[in-house]
Amino acid sequence: MILLVALLIIPAYFTPLWQISLWAPQYPEGLNMKIWIDHLSGNVDQINGVNHYIGMRHIGDEMFPEFSFLIYIIGALIALGIIAFLIGKRWSLYAFFGLMMLFGLAVLADMYQWGYKYGHNLDPKAAIKVEGMSYQPPLIGYKELLNFLAYSGPDTGSWILMGGVGLLIVAIIRDRFDKTVIN
Amino acid sequence: MKKKVWLLAIGLTAVVLAPSCKPKGAQSAISGDAASKVYVAPGDHDEFYNIVSGGFNGQMSVVGLPSGRVLKILPVFSVNPENGWGYSEESKPMLNTSHGFVPWDDLHHIAISTTNAEHDARWAFGNANNTPRIARVDLTTFKTVEIIEIPNSAGNHSSPFITQNTEYVVAGTRFSVPVGDKSDVSIDSYKENFKGYISFIGVEPKTGEMNLSFQIEAPPFNFDLARAGKNKSHGWFFFSTYNTEMAHTLLEVNASQKDKDFIMAINWKKAEEYVKAGKGTKKKANYVHNKWHEETHTATSTMKEDVLVLDPTILKDIVYFIPCPKSPHGTDTDPTGEYIVGSGKLAAVIPVFSFTKMLAAIEKKDFEGDINGMPVLKYESVLHGEVVKPGLGPLHTEFDGKGFAYTSMFVSSEIVKWNIETLEVVDRVPTYYSVGHLSIPGGPTGKPHGKYMVAYNKITKDRYLPTGPELVHSAQLYDISGEKMQLLLDFPTIGEPHYAESFPASLIKDRQVKFYPIEKNMHPYVLKGIKDARVERKGNQIHVYMTSIRSNFRPDNIEGVNVGDEVYFHVTNLEQDWDVPHGFAIKGANTAELLIMPGETATLKWVPDRVGVFPFYCTDFCSALHQEMQGYLRVSPKGVNMPLKFSTGDVE
Numbered sequence: 001m002i003l004l005v006a007l008l009i010i011p012a013y014f015t016p017l018w019q020i021s022l023w024a025p026q027y028p029e030g031l032n033m034k035i036w037i038d039h040l041s042g043n044v045d046q047i048n049g050v051n052h053y054i055g056m057r058h059i060g061d062e063m064f065p066e067f068s069f070l071i072y073i074i075g076a077l078i079a080l081g082i083i084a085f086l087i088g089k090r091w092s093l094y095a096f097f098g099l100m101m102l103f104g105l106a107v108l109a110d111m112y113q114w115g116y117k118y119g120h121n122l123d124p125k126a127a128i129k130v131e132g133m134s135y136q137p138p139l140i141g142y143k144e145l146l147n148f149l150a151y152s153g154p155d156t157g158s159w160i161l162m163g164g165v166g167l168l169i170v171a172i173i174r175d176r177f178d179k180t181v182i183n
Numbered sequence: 184m185k186k187k188v189w190l191l192a193i194g195l196t197a198v199v200l201a202p203s204c205k206p207k208g209a210q211s212a213i214s215g216d217a218a219s220k221v222y223v224a225p226g227d228h229d230e231f232y233n234i235v236s237g238g239f240n241g242q243m244s245v246v247g248l249p250s251g252r253v254l255k256i257l258p259v260f261s262v263n264p265e266n267g268w269g270y271s272e273e274s275k276p277m278l279n280t281s282h283g284f285v286p287w288d289d290l291h292h293i294a295i296s297t298t299n300a301e302h303d304a305r306w307a308f309g310n311a312n313n314t315p316r317i318a319r320v321d322l323t324t325f326k327t328v329e330i331i332e333i334p335n336s337a338g339n340h341s342s343p344f345i346t347q348n349t350e351y352v353v354a355g356t357r358f359s360v361p362v363g364d365k366s367d368v369s370i371d372s373y374k375e376n377f378k379g380y381i382s383f384i385g386v387e388p389k390t391g392e393m394n395l396s397f398q399i400e401a402p403p404f405n406f407d408l409a410r411a412g413k414n415k416s417h418g419w420f421f422f423s424t425y426n427t428e429m430a431h432t433l434l435e436v437n438a439s440q441k442d443k444d445f446i447m448a449i450n451w452k453k454a455e456e457y458v459k460a461g462k463g464t465k466k467k468a469n470y471v472h473n474k475w476h477e478e479t480h481t482a483t484s485t486m487k488e489d490v491l492v493l494d495p496t497i498l499k500d501i502v503y504f505i506p507c508p509k510s511p512h513g514t515d516t517d518p519t520g521e522y523i524v525g526s527g528k529l530a531a532v533i534p535v536f537s538f539t540k541m542l543a544a545i546e547k548k549d550f551e552g553d554i555n556g557m558p559v560l561k562y563e564s565v566l567h568g569e570v571v572k573p574g575l576g577p578l579h580t581e582f583d584g585k586g587f588a589y590t591s592m593f594v595s596s597e598i599v600k601w602n603i604e605t606l607e608v609v610d611r612v613p614t615y616y617s618v619g620h621l622s623i624p625g626g627p628t629g630k631p632h633g634k635y636m637v638a639y640n641k642i643t644k645d646r647y648l649p650t651g652p653e654l655v656h657s658a659q660l661y662d663i664s665g666e667k668m669q670l671l672l673d674f675p676t677i678g679e680p681h682y683a684e685s686f687p688a689s690l691i692k693d694r695q696v697k698f699y700p701i702e703k704n705m706h707p708y709v710l711k712g713i714k715d716a717r718v719e720r721k722g723n724q725i726h727v728y729m730t731s732i733r734s735n736f737r738p739d740n741i742e743g744v745n746v747g748d749e750v751y752f753h754v755t756n757l758e759q760d761w762d763v764p765h766g767f768a769i770k771g772a773n774t775a776e777l778l779i780m781p782g783e784t785a786t787l788k789w790v791p792d793r794v795g796v797f798p799f800y801c802t803d804f805c806s807a808l809h810q811e812m813q814g815y816l817r818v819s820p821k822g823v824n825m826p827l828k829f830s831t832g833d834v835e
Contacts, residue, residue: 043760045759045760046759046760049732049733049758049760053806053807053808127807127808127811128807
């Protein structure tokens with residue numbers, strides 16, 4: 001089962017991990033940005049065009065230093081998962097589970113600090129300045145920012161990863177259950 | 184007491200009945216739930232695109248049906264200051280002709296491209312009546328992308344009708360004229376020296392590019408309208424003719440003398456064979472071919488020098504004449520291609536001809552005579568039958584695909600529905616007033632949609648709020664899904680609509696170009712980003728390489744220009760999002776603004792005539808900071824050597 005989870009991490013290379021969407025009266029179809037393991041896609045240029053009025057920084061791949069090392073971290077996770085499977089001991093299962101949880105929390109923390117910086121670090125010469133207003137996107141869920149409704153949340157890749165963690169939990173429960181039966 | 188009540192009752196009845204003694208007028212025609220049938224709720228889309236000729240405005244209107252809402256005015260043969268068509272350096276060549284730049288024309292008819300006699304709606308063709316030309320509009324961009332001039336032609340009215348796979352678009356001359364070396368001749372030598380040329384313009388099946396394939400030198404009649412055969416009559420083309428009297432003065436009288444004129448049937452497949460066999464003669468003729476290039480966002484105009492002419496007096500089996508009563512206007516073929524309807528505008532009947540009978544008559548050489556060796560068929564041999572007492576002044580016929588034909592009656596101002604097989608009139612509705620063309624979605628094709636019918640009227644008089652002597656032209660929408668035609672809507676139109684076609688919106692709605700990818704822009708003065716915005720001088724020419732993006736121009740401060748310099752603003756709209764055009768205008772320019780679509784480059788030429796600082800600005804409200812989208816250009820006296828200076832955003 002650990003092997004399955006380790007293999008489940010692989011699609012993270014081919015699917016977006018996170019998405020941010022914006023709707024406004026002028027954008028009934030919505031603007032959508034997807035964050036992948038090593039790049040951005042979607043309506044990034046349009047979002048930049050809209051955001052320059054309020055002095056937000058230009059979003060680009062260079063804004064995410066994580067893109068340069070995330071692929072190695074994910075690779076390491078897969079490798080460790082396979083090692084944990086090969087060891088096949090209980091502690092290896094727990095250790096891998098812990099590692100995955102840690103990774104998930106780290107991603108959330110990282111997204112939060114990026115969102116905070118992006119939303120607060122505004123150009124003092126911006127054309128539109130609203131007293132006390134910052135534009136930090138929501139970490140997960142919906143938030144109204146001026147004329148835009150913003151949504152942020154995990155995308156396909158993350159859902160698969162979370163499914164993986166879920167499977168690990170199942171593995172742990174099964175392990176416990178087996179233990180009680182055996183004892 | 185009782186008596187009094189009776190008297191009162193009789194009196195009241197008389198009062199009620201009195202006005203109804205006058206025959207029922209037009210005003211009472213609306214009934215039922217008409218409003219709900221044309222109501223397209225806010226945010227919803229119309230079911231059909233209706234491409235409407237603009238007549239003397241030289242444009243096309245794009246209208247939604249059933250709402251009747253105008254979606255776009257699409258410039259074709261006339262300049263359009265609103266978006267710089269014919270004013271920008273890039274679009275000027277589109278309106279070039281062998282007579283030079285022509286800023287206007289009279290666009291009468293629309294043809295929507297078809298495959299297997301069904302709308303594919305890739306292109307819309309339109310004719311220029313005055314300086315003969317045919318235009319092709321791309322229906323993914325709603326832009327005129329090609330215009331070809333028609334030589335040896337005058338009054339390009341019998342045009343731009345197409346064959347069932349859009350193999351050819353035709354142009355029959357309304358005025359016969361003397362051509363070639365024999366152009367300077369006495370007008371009263373009409374019969375000897377004038378010719379009636381019919382042009383077949385080939386359409387490249389993939390790109391749509393037009394090419395004048397061949398012309399047929401026909402007798403000097405007036406060619407009025409035309410329709411291609413379809414399905415079983417595919418391979419033939421039918422042209423209505425009048426003035427077979429060959430008069431050249433006071434045609435009102437002199438061209439209305441004969442009981443019958445002709446429908447000229449052309450076997451174009453046969454003509455094609457003769458062309459392949461080298462039976463045509465190359466003749467000198469100057470005409471231009473203008474093309475819009477999407478990759479450079481620029482038009483080119485090329486002069487052509489010869490045309491291939493077929494002589495039907497020698498090539499005897501390509502032209503046949505079918506006698507048709509009294510100056511036929513419309514000639515229309517039904518969806519099966521079997522029936523050809525001739526609408527003699529001065530005739531008391533509508534003759535319906537049978538294609539099968541025509542072929543049999545040709546086979547049996549059942550001729551009543553000939554015109555310079557071209558056979559004239561016997562009326563009775565080709566006739567399927569006549570619609571008797573249809574109304575007055577029949578002009579045009581469309582079809583619903585359910586076995587019925589609808590003919591517009593100009594003089595009696597009505598549309599008459601009749602059964603094609605039995606030729607019985609089954610219904611009639613009034614129009615307001617004097618209907619010309621009528622149009623059913625898919626009506627001229629092999630597959631009509633038959634849900635609605637639109638009448639295009641010449642006179643409106645009291646129908647709308649009056650606007651002085653010049654009144655709007657109008658259209659009426661009818662529901663034709665039932666047995667009886669039902670008037671739904673009456674709406675004003677743009678210009679003077681003649682013919683129009685409609686097709687389901689689903690055919691092209693999802694194929695619309697939203698913007699031009701900037702990386703594919705090959706304009707010689709394009710800027711792919713803001714970095715290279717600059718000004719260059721070449722002698723007395725100043726080239727401004729300018730970008731526009733919400734909401735600034737780069738550069739927006741320019742100095743070093745002298746009075747009399749030719750200043751070219753090459754403006755690239757860097758936006759890559761739908762519905763974000765930018766405009767450009769500068770004070771005192773003797774031209775129209777530019778309206779630049781996202782990813783496009785356009786050029787405005789300006790020759791400053793005085794010293795000063797000239798403001799320029801964006802004319803299309805592009806963002807909350809649109810009003811800040813502006814700049815200045817300084818003009819110094821002639822001969823003063825000011826260095827070129829340009830900048831954006833540098834504040835000292």
